[in-house]
Each structure stands twice: as C-alpha cells, then as structure tokens.
Amino acid sequence: MARFILSRLFQSLVVLVGIYTLVFVLMKLSPGSPFAGEKAVPAHVLERMRSYYGLDQSLPVQWWRGLSNYLFHLDGGIPLKKDGFTVNEIIAESLPVSALVGGVGLLFALGTGIPLGVFAAARKNRVGDYVASSLALVGICLPTFVIAPLAIAWFALDLGWFAPVGWDDPRADWILPSLVLGLFYMGYIARITRGGMLEALNQDYIRTALSKGLSEGRVLFVHALRHGLLPLVSYLGPATAGILAGSFVVETVFGLPGLGMHTVAAARDRDQPLLTGSIMTYGVLVLFFNFLSDIVQYWMNPRLRGGGLAASL
C-alpha cells in the first residue's frame, strides 16, 4: 500500500510538471500580448511592466522560475490582470465558492442519479426503464445554459424564492446553481449506474441469491449494488474534480465569483500566472480524486485486493 501511494505521488508530480509546461508552452505560442489594449502603452512603460512580471527573461528561465515557485513555495505568483491580488489569494477566495456549489450539486446528483439508475436497471427495457432513462437524459440533453436561465426566470423572477444572480446572501445563493449543475451530472450518474447494475444483475451469484429466495430488494441493494456501482466510482474520480473546480457556464449565468469564471477570464486575457494557477488547482483535484476513486474501488472490489493494489493498477 505504501509503495502504491509513493509511486502515485511521484506520478502525480510528473503529471503536474507536465500540466505546468503545457500551459506555459501554449501561452507562449498563442498570439497577442496580455498588455495589448485599446490604448497604446508607451514603450518604456511596457518595458517596465515586462520586467516587473519577469517577462523580459529568457523562456527557460521564466519556465523554471514559475515552476520552482510552485514546487518549493506553492506560490502561483502575481496575475497580470488583477491588480492587488496574488494568484494564491484569488484561488483561495474562489475555490470555496465553486466547491460549495459543486459539492451540493454532486450530492443532489448522487442522491437522485443512483436510485434512478438502479430503478431503470431493475425494470430493463420496460416502461419504467424508458421513463427513468429519459428523465436522466433531460439533464444531459438540455444544455446547462438553457436550464439555468429558465430556472432563474421561474424560481427567481416569477416565484421570487431566490436572488436571480450574484453571491450576496451565502445562505441561499448556492441553492439554484447547485441544482442546475447537479441535473447534468445526475444524467450521467444514472446512465452509468444503470449500465453497471445491468452487468451486475447478469452475474451468477445474483441468480444464486435469488434462487435462495432472498427478496428482490435485498438482492438489488445488498448484492448487486456493490458490484454495480464500480463503474460509477471510476467515473466519479475525474467528475468530482470537474464539478468542484467549478462550471464556468453555471458561474457565468448565475454571476458567481468561482474558480471556473476566473479560469475562462484568464484564458481570454492571456493572464498566464492566473491561468496556470487555476489549471494546476484543477489538476491537483483531478489527481487527488482519481487516487481516492482507486482506493474506493480497491475497498469495494475484493478481486482487486487479491493481487495487491499496485500490481493490478
């Protein structure tokens, strides 16, 4: 186990350096300058700005300086476009917003998606399956940016339950965005659960359990669910990272100051330090939750335990 964790840590480090380098190369290759604006900036001011942000140094030096700041100080530097903040401050401020909305959304998606998927699998190719599967697909087929404005129009403007946009009242402003975000993941979770459960229900041990006279509910939820949820667990690794790091569509429509919004803004503004910081944050989340999902799979699937985790992964 310790060997597995260590080798995972080392691999993650390699991946993070790779992500950093990829963003670095892409930003250096892309045309346009972060300081290009409507007003022409005088040459000497531009010179000062470039030297202030360290952009006048050679590319390898810039690459190493940024990387070593991450590796040894966990410091993302100063963004090019947001005066008065550091990258770390922006991430520390916006990640909790995204994580709150995403976390509630994920709980909602799990709470509705798993029962829907189990129900659809139990009623395979019957009316109940079609209804449940169609319901699950609503979240996938209607883009978030359609559902979000409709939800605002209905719940915020017509019914007046919530503020339509913004992040002023932390007690209520997360509800509507969370539900909208969760609806999308609900669809995927239900589909994956249905697929996993169908496979589980095909296994011989299920037939054995049923032939021993156990109730359908017990077989479904005790025997099959554990096997049937395995594909979902491997999906949830990257999905959890994505949902916690923030959906810029939801954050844009609801006007939330989350990480997703900063990421898109940084990509548009060529704000390399901020973009690097937010993508690295996302990368860490992906790696962490992938690791977590591997551990949970190990714990849920006795077959993986036999050969030792490191051997089987």
Place this chain on the structure above:
Amino acid sequence: MDPAPLSPSLPDPGKGLPAEAEIVQGTSLGRDAWLRLRKNRLAIICLWVLVGIVALCLIGALLSKAGILPDANENHLDKKLLPPGSGYLLGSDALGRDLMTRIFFGGLVSFSVGLVATLVSTFIGVAYGAVAGYVGGRVDAVMMRIVDILYAMPFVILVIVLMSFFGSNLILLFLAIGAVEWLTMARIVRGQVLSLKKQEFVEAAVSLGFSHWRIIFRHLVPNTMGPVIVYTTLTVPAVMRLEAVLSFLGMGVQPPDSSWGTLIKEGADRMDISLWLLVFPSAIFAVTLFCLNFLGDGLRDALDPKSSKD
C-alpha cells in the same frame, strides 16, 4: 482407416460440416448487430428521427438557397422579433431573420462539427492507443502519462487556448474539439490491444514476417471496432454539446453564421421578451442529443450481446 470418434455423442466432424454449413447461414458481426439493433424499438425510432432532422435541415437549407424560404442571414429590421406564425413559421429574431431557416443552417453546422470532430478524435485516439498498446514498455508508459496530463486539464480551457491560438475558424474548431476528445478513445483502444496482442493470430502475423504497421492497422485495429463504434456514437452528442458551450462563450461559430449553440445563446439573451427564440432551437437540440444517446446505448447492446442478455 478413419480414427474412431472420441465419443459416440459427438457427430463425425468430417461428415457433419458440409451439411451444417448448408443449413446454418453464417452471419457477420455487423449483420448480427443490426438484427439485434432492429429489435430495439426505441433505438430504431431515434435513428429515424435523426435521419428526419438531418433531411429537414438539408432540404430547408436547399430551399432557402433556391429562394423559396427566406435567407438565413438577411436582416429585415422592420420585422424584428415577430412571434411564431406571423409571416414567419417559427418567428423572427432581433435582426428580423427567419428563425426556421437559421435553425436549418445551424443544424447543418452543428451536425458537421459533431461528425468531423468525432472522426478526428476517433482517428487520433485509435492510432495513439493502438501504437501505445502494441509497442508497450517505456513508450507505452510515456504515451499514457501524456494522456494523463491532458486528462488533468479542463477540456474546455484547452479548446479555448487552442481557439485563441488558431483564431475562430470553423475548420479549426473541428480540429480543436477533435484534438481534445480523443483521450478516452485512446485508453479504450490501448486496453483492447493489450489483450489482443497476446493472441495466436498476432503471433501468426509476426511469424509470417508482416511489418509492425501492418499488424497494428490490419490485424489489431479491426478487432477493436466494436467498442470503438460504440464510443464514437456517444462522442457525437458530447462534441455537439461542447460546440454549443463554446458558441455560448462566444468562442465557437462566429456571427452571422449560426449553429444551434449560438441560436440557443441568442435565445437565452432575449428569453424575457421572446421565449420562442430559446424554445425552438433548444427543443430540436435536445431531441437530437436525446436520440443520439439512445442510439448509442442501443448500439452498445447490439454490438456487445453479453451485456444485453437477460
């Protein structure tokens, strides 16, 4: 003298075969899958609905080009935001353009993004995964770490950076989306190739002295087609969604051209006064994605009989 049959219950193979072959018609995997798919009524309905939508968009676009339907990009500022029915079957938008023809043209753009980007991603993914799985060892490890790195980047951000790098151009949009969607395909194909390459037919091909490329692309890749087809069908709706999201962010299809994504975005902006601008494009988009997903599920059941047995 003929050797005695091993067991009396087994038919004599030499005598039984020709007669059997005459009675039992051999079916190819593709035909077999099609027969199973045909039994899945929902998938077949979805297939026809999709064919209908594509045909409608094509015919509508042709009629508009021929002058029978209004032009999709021609402004009529005196006929702004007309509700459905009043001269325009589905209403007009903020510049007095006919929503229906815009939906037809937008549909063609959305479908072509979906198909071309999917083909690009399938091509990259299959080639990459097959090579990684076949070569194995260090090369495989490095290639899969690269996939891990790209996996840990937000997809859309990658596309945004690529789009700002290459500029907003429809063909580059195809390539940019295709260039980020191939990762899962590469993993699937690699896994398949890893198990296939240990089988006898590959050994036979090696001993016949075939080149590595020939073995990969003539012997291994054709054997991975089942999962590849299934995942490809499910990539089409994902790509169309991604295009819509990009267009929503103003980074996809540029005005005056439209895709379903840009139409939905325009509709969402004017939802409060003219709901039809949101409802019609969203409805046709949702129906299309719905059918594509159900068709993909049906194909999976058809191509993988193990998962569909009751």
